[in-house]
Amino acid sequence: MIFAVSPRRALCARPLALVSALSLCFASGAALAAQALPEVTVTGARFASDPALAPIGATVITADEIRRAGAADVNQAIRKIGGVYGRQSLDGSPDFSLDLRGFGTNSSQNMVVTLDGVRMSESELSNAALSSIPIETVERIDIIRGGASVLYGEGATGGVIHIVTRRPAANGRRGMLRAEAGQFGLRDLRAALAQSWNGFALDASVGSARTDNYRDHNGFELDTFSGGAQWAYQGGRAGLRIERARQESELPGALGARQFGENPRQANTPDDIGALDSDRLTAFAEQRVGAFDLAAELSRRERTARSTYFYNMDGARVASKSTYESVQTQFSPRLRHLAQMGGMLNELVAGVDLVKWTRVTDSDYSNADAAQKSKALYVRDELKFGGERQARVAAGARRERFEKDATDARAFATPYDSEQTLNAWEVQGSVDVMQAVNLYAKAGRSYRVANVDENGYRSSPGVLAPQTSRDLELGLVYGNPALGASARLFRHQLRNEIFFDPSANGGFGANTNLDPTQRKGVEVEAHASIARDWRVSGNWQHVRARFTDGRNAGSEMVLVPKNTVSARLAWVPGNGHSADIGAQWAGKQRFGADFANTCGVRISSATTVDARYAYQTGAWEFAVAGLNLADKRYTSNAYGCNSGIYPSDGRQIKVSARYDF
Template sequence: MQIRNGIFAALLCAALGVAHAATDEPTDRAALPEILVSASRFEESSNHVPANVKVITREEIENSSSNNIPEVLSQLGGLVVNGTSLGQLGLGASVDMGGYGATANSTTLILLDGQRLNPIDSSAVSWESIPLGSIQRIEILRGGASVQYGNGAVGGVINIITRNTGAKVNDVTVKAGSFGTVMTNADLNLGSGNTVLKLNANAANTDGWRENSAADLYSFGGKLTEFLDGPDQIYLGVNASHSNAQAPGGVMGEVGQGNPQLAKFNNVGSANKVDNSRVWLGDVQRLSDELTFEGEAMYGTRTSNFYQPYYSSQAAFNAGFASPSNNSLQSWSWNLTPRVKADWGKWGTTVAGYDFNKSNEGSSDQYSALAQQNLTLYGASRMNDSGNATLLSRSPYIIERFPLSSSVEVSGGARRQTQAATAYDANAYSPAVNASKTYSANAADLAVNFNYLDGQKVFVKWNQSFRFPNIDEFWGWDPVTFNRIFNGILQPQVSQTYETGGEWNVWQTRLTASLFQSDTQHEIRYDPNTGANANDPNVIRRKGIMFDSTTSVTQNLIVSLGGKLQKSRYAGGAYNGNTISLVPDATFNARASYTLDAHWGLGGVMTYIGSQYYDGDVTNTLHKIPSATVADVYSSYKSGPWEARFTIKNIAGSNYATTGGHGSVSMPNGTFVSSYYYYPSDPRAYYLTLKYAY
């Protein structure tokens, strides 16, 4: 504990040192280039964005120890990333930007070239569908942004922007390492005149370090861009992916107890297959000197199948289990997002747009012959489960920016989103149910931004954002029989946030920092006492401070520090003052890269994740998931078109977990016991990477 506290103190002191240097040294405007962001749905300088924004560049991704997008977001973005079976390929990762814990998947909005990737259920984003080599940059916008993006943008927005520049560098990368892990990636860039074609393919597989944790994935991405006059362009993008990941399940007990390598008894042989495909068309047109049009249309499909053979076995029959051994999901969605920007010169700018989205998902659960005998014994009304849900959203919005002077701007906006939801459920133990409901939610923000120098700004902001329930939150579980039940369509939750912060570029340092407080009404949460999802009647308050800094200490040494101190607590009711589960109070991140000469380089990253309550501990009376400090290091060698990199991940071999819970756990004899459980993170691992660019 003393070591962890020492690391915590060292990181905090280093961060304060960077901030002190940033205020004492003269400005060097040439030290760091201008950054473009899409916080208003149009590219602009970060100087004009009243928000805490971070951009991860392609160069930073390539010069890191990250193997996948979730690791990039954790190690380079400083975000809280967890999951129940991440493994070496980062599958099923959840990103929590707002301190929402178990509902992080629905409160952090993930975009690909401005188009939402979040499924309409509780599933994680299929990160594997985006080849790492296809990424130009990742923009991280912290805080509520429902005015700009609508549903789900309450904790923050991550916009993954793919490559469409004219560069024609091609490369092939092969990475091999621990647990039989092999990853390959190939980039092909073609072009003729104003036409640019980017193709990327990725394949990876691993044996896993736990029993029943092998995984493989394949993905392909392509983007064809026709550059017209000036900024005008039209582009067509496609990507597709397939993943097959075994699911070892949780480990019974508190973190550090039990054998983390063993799979849970009813997870042996289980696996989850996911197929994704997506196509999108985008257009950028300068209509006049004052007006610019942008718009995208996207259509995507997703199919998944979770197979759990235990529930087809004699052991399950003897224990009285009657659960499905096959669960299949089929979903589709399409979006239309036109918008226009008017530049009024000294009178500021106006952005007006309209987002249209329609999504559908159907589910089918199949029971084995033995399980059906149990269903008959317990009086089931049918021998399978099925469900279907459709969401239809319409959402106009407007964003205004008005300069009061050459350095002071007032900005604000508003959005109204209406969502019509329909649902059907027919399961083994309940009568068929049809439901429909239409809800509306409003978003608004108002900010003052003081950009007194290039790369220097201070802002004050008020924001209201919202999220509608995902379709899984229409259902729950009977706390006595543990059978699935339909709870109804919940109303949207609404968060109001007050934030002040800034950005400073001085003494070869870029520092961003902000203070925030957010109050959420009608928050959608799972109640372990009733087994149902519900709109919480109490206000939940989140407040804290976050910062991020990057310093060019010397021409060869770059150091980055970032962190977040936050509290996520009930502000009333029976749980007044209690902390939300699965939300650490503190996270810190430190990175360094050092170039020895024209060939050799070194680097490393260290991440600290504070302790947090296990999922299900609403009373805060149980033990906590302990804090953890994890470090990666790497060395690289470049010669001509070749680059070799050796990486050690979790160099100290820490035995830790970032996800766990407390509740009823099934036992082999068919009984349920109240217990802790957790999902262990990867131990120490070694990787060798070879890259050839031509």
């Protein structure tokens, strides 16, 4: 995590995303709204919609799978069960950097995360803080790989992750208490309560986590609160939600190869610290008017990040302090028309996204004021038809305009004032070629714009050019819940990819637009019930990330494993006992500075194993779980040639108790 955007620290950390706990908001209101609205599921169209229009080619993680695997948070569930590769967080938080389709250290900027349809991804160099979402409230997680800029705007080239919370029964109460403790001083307490009465619902959740973590000087503390109220009425619902998060981190810094070999737990920066305060207020409404559904969210997020870094100057220890205060306001109205037409189901979605973001910096090296505004209009239409052999076709387009400006007399980068307009499009289709076999194809154009952190320390006089991608995917899906498999071939042709180049700026590094790059590969998923009480699942991703032109043409992109594999075996006999064991393997990858592929060594491949056993009796559940059971020494983050290493966590054993009421 970066709490200051110091160019000297740019290789060592990332700023933390807003800690959002939208845990029960939509869950409470959805049950109430069901009194007036048909039973629906959230889909990729940013609306609750017909289950027949579920996202094409999506990976779905269910609540049962999450609980069996003992995932402690949403981020861990996406990695362990969904097979998404993740890199160890740099700030001690459990929010690993998730990577869809091999985008390396900028993976979080090439992926959009939503919670009940509301975008969580930030306009800064930060990961979505999924660990603050109570995992017990999650109904399912949909992973949609590939370009999705039409509906979700910039940064959706790698894909979208939808988190959907579960719906409580109307006129009821639900609550949960959970405590967990483990090695490295882990203490995690959580509580949640939701109550509904006819057309009104209240909910609240709190969490408090403390851990010393695997490394020295890597303590992490997180306190969260989320509360909301909703009203359901004939044909619609409305509500208000407030979220509050407070976080403190100790930052141990990177290690050299010798340090890593001798003791990967040691700290290299034993005094560096950071803190983050974030608050978000969201109002939302949904209304059915004739054949149309209308919906909108209005949110305001305030975020303050503070850091203190130490360095040596003339034999003395000098502190460098910084504070960032940012405010983001977002308004997203949209409409949907869902209708049967001559035996065909048609869904038309159109909407507007308006975002205003500002940030003020107070640090020893910068007093920057920066702002960004964006206005977007999008439309998408999908048609489902056919008898026994169902078919679907969809097409959509988006146009978005960005206005950016920044001023800072003390900054390294030149102030700027610019406007950029970008277009995205997509065409998708699928057909049931035979019973239980579906073939689909996707094509489109997605984009990403440089955020304020990237433009704040860039290689060019003007702002960085927008990144664009031509996206293509072919897929085949076979099977049913008991036995199934899917395979996808994909390709992303990128122009002006936005990335940190350590060789720029005289070797100090800078954010820049790369020469043309490409991501292409194959993804395979499979699952099977191999006996009455046993279930096995697994996935494999092979991705070739490389330069296709310029001085590094043919070279591999850095920090992208060519192959990743995960497999899980679950035992659920139905007598209160359950067990789950999983293994994850990531192949070799280039070090972070090795754009020319001249470093004589690579980051080694690594296999980690986790397991969980649980026993449930009445409303109680007791469990013991272990991570990295073989205590593998490895890294997923190393930013120099065999240097700048951030060690991954060692073995950890945890015990937990949970009470549902």
